[in-house]
Amino acid sequence: MALRYFCTTNISTRYHEASTKTPVPPSFSLTNSGMHSSTPEANTKNKSTADNLKSIVNALVLPSISSSPLHSLHKGNWVKLICGASFEDVVDIRNLSLVYTLAGVDCIDCAADAAVVSAVNEGIEAARDIVCVRRPWVMISVNDDKDLHFRKAEFDPEECPADCSRPCENVCPANAISFLGKSSGISCNTEATSVLKDGVITERCYGCGRCLPVCPYDKIREVTYVRDAVTTADLIQRDDIDAMEIHTSGRQSNLFKQLWSALGDSVGYLNLVAVSLPNGGDSTISSMNYMFSIMKPNLQSFNLWQLDGRPMSGDIGRGATKESIAFAVQLAKAKERPPGFLQLAGGTNAHTIEGLKKEGLFQTTINEYLHDDESAINSSGSPHALIGGIAYGGYARKIVGRVLRSMQSEHGGAASIEDHSEYLLMALKEALALVGPVKCL
Numbered sequence: 429m430a431l432r433y434f435c436t437t438n439i440s441t442r443y444h445e446a447s448t449k450t451p452v453p454p455s456f457s458l459t460n461s462g463m464h465s466s467t468p469e470a471n472t473k474n475k476s477t478a479d480n481l482k483s484i485v486n487a488l489v490l491p492s493i494s495s496s497p498l499h500s501l502h503k504g505n506w507v508k509l510i511c512g513a514s515f516e517d518v519v520d521i522r523n524l525s526l527v528y529t530l531a532g533v534d535c536i537d538c539a540a541d542a543a544v545v546s547a548v549n550e551g552i553e554a555a556r557d558i559v560c561v562r563r564p565w566v567m568i569s570v571n572d573d574k575d576l577h578f579r580k581a582e583f584d585p586e587e588c589p590a591d592c593s594r595p596c597e598n599v600c601p602a603n604a605i606s607f608l609g610k611s612s613g614i615s616c617n618t619e620a621t622s623v624l625k626d627g628v629i630t631e632r633c634y635g636c637g638r639c640l641p642v643c644p645y646d647k648i649r650e651v652t653y654v655r656d657a658v659t660t661a662d663l664i665q666r667d668d669i670d671a672m673e674i675h676t677s678g679r680q681s682n683l684f685k686q687l688w689s690a691l692g693d694s695v696g697y698l699n700l701v702a703v704s705l706p707n708g709g710d711s712t713i714s715s716m717n718y719m720f721s722i723m724k725p726n727l728q729s730f731n732l733w734q735l736d737g738r739p740m741s742g743d744i745g746r747g748a749t750k751e752s753i754a755f756a757v758q759l760a761k762a763k764e765r766p767p768g769f770l771q772l773a774g775g776t777n778a779h780t781i782e783g784l785k786k787e788g789l790f791q792t793t794i795n796e797y798l799h800d801d802e803s804a805i806n807s808s809g810s811p812h813a814l815i816g817g818i819a820y821g822g823y824a825r826k827i828v829g830r831v832l833r834s835m836q837s838e839h840g841g842a843a844s845i846e847d848h849s850e851y852l853l854m855a856l857k858e859a860l861a862l863v864g865p866v867k868c869l
């Protein structure tokens with residue numbers, strides 16, 4: 429009963445109890461080297477706000493993440509932040525990684541790009557400079573074929589009629605479309621340039637596709653791509669990558685086989701291999717079994733199936749998570765599925781936990797779910813939660829992204845969030861409201 433009480437405790441309330449005791453000063457740096465201010469009074473305030481942030485993380489987050497990401501998968505409280513397979517804004521990615529590391533995520537999933545991986549790891553280490561939290565696994569995402577997650581929108585702004593009301597700009601959830609860039613206040617956070625261009629800011633576009641149908645002049649094109657397997661195999665051998673996710677339709681097993689074969693021995697460097705697939709109805713389980721048979725001879729790590737409900741839609745609203753819940757119910761009932769953890773994604777948001785609880789799937793073991801004495805043995809050989817956890821993408825980026833946008837409009841597009849404590853506290857509050865319920869904070 430005590431556990432049930434803590435699981436239903438409102439994280440926002442607990443956060444406020446801890447955080448509102450100390451007023452937040454206007455601005456200071458939380459980094460070990462940068463807690464500077466101009467007056468002794470301000471320095472005292474700065475120190476108490478830093479202590480306040482540390483006490484929140486120490487009290488709420490650390491107890492729940494004292495064990496490994498693998499343990500979270502077993503318990504069913506694994507949380508993954510999806511930065512986006514195509515999202516390459518390295519400043520945002522670093523800040524998001526910092527905030528969600530402090531909030532206790534188990535894994536951060538990002539594009540299979542060297543600069544992006546470095547940004548994720550910099551964010552993680554910056555968080556660990558503030559409070560000694562456990563390092564989340566870093567996962568890179570690749571694809572075996574054309575896939576919604578691996579595309580960019582593109583158009584030539586010179587071709588746009590001057591009187592167009594620019595619905596593309598309004599509908600974009602990533603602030604990836606801009607006109608008159610130099611006056612818009614949005615930054616193009618790439619390593620190469622900080623100059624904003626008109627049109628699609630390629631690094632920020634993550635391929636959601638929402639701009640494509642709204643253009644009344646049909647000016648916007650989608651450009652799809654497949655990550656190169658050989659480059660990916662080299663990247664995996666870096667010592668700051670722990671996991672890989674293969675996005676597949678599940679219908680082209682020859683392409684999956686080609687990719688797996690091209691990755692070769694590099695998969696031996698990983699702790700976890702995930703396969704992200706859509707719900708293929710009756711053929712889903714047979715596709716999963718076939719893909720597992722391809723991976724098995726060379727699989728030296730744990731494996732996970734990402735159930736991709738409604739891709740890149742979690743920020744749209746409450747109903748977006750329904751498809752991922754339905755997918756989980758379908759897989760939970762299937763007895764012939766291959767080994768591997770199950771994790772939800774695609775439309776996941778603040779309503780996902782509620783949906784899982786309604787279906788009796790939140791942190792439930794297979795024996796509890798099926799009322800069955802048959803033992804549930806996963807790839808590690810232990811009974812575990814039927815649903816290992818949840819990955820949050822668009823929704824997670826939206827709630828913290830709002831804070832990042834405010835900070836950038838005040839302090840510039842390259843601002844590091846640890847240098848602006850009031851924003852870090854706001855962002856951490858948002859992140860904890862999402863991560864906390866999964867971790868039963």
Ligand code: SF4
Pocket residue numbers: 580581599600601602603604605628632633634635636637638639640
């Ligand atoms: S595809 Fe999505 S993220 Fe990319 S520009 Fe269009 S609306 Fe923005």
Ligand code: SF4
Pocket residue numbers: 583585587588589592593594595596597642643644645646647648
């Ligand atoms: S909606 Fe189409 S025509 Fe209008 S600004 Fe956007 S891309 Fe150009």
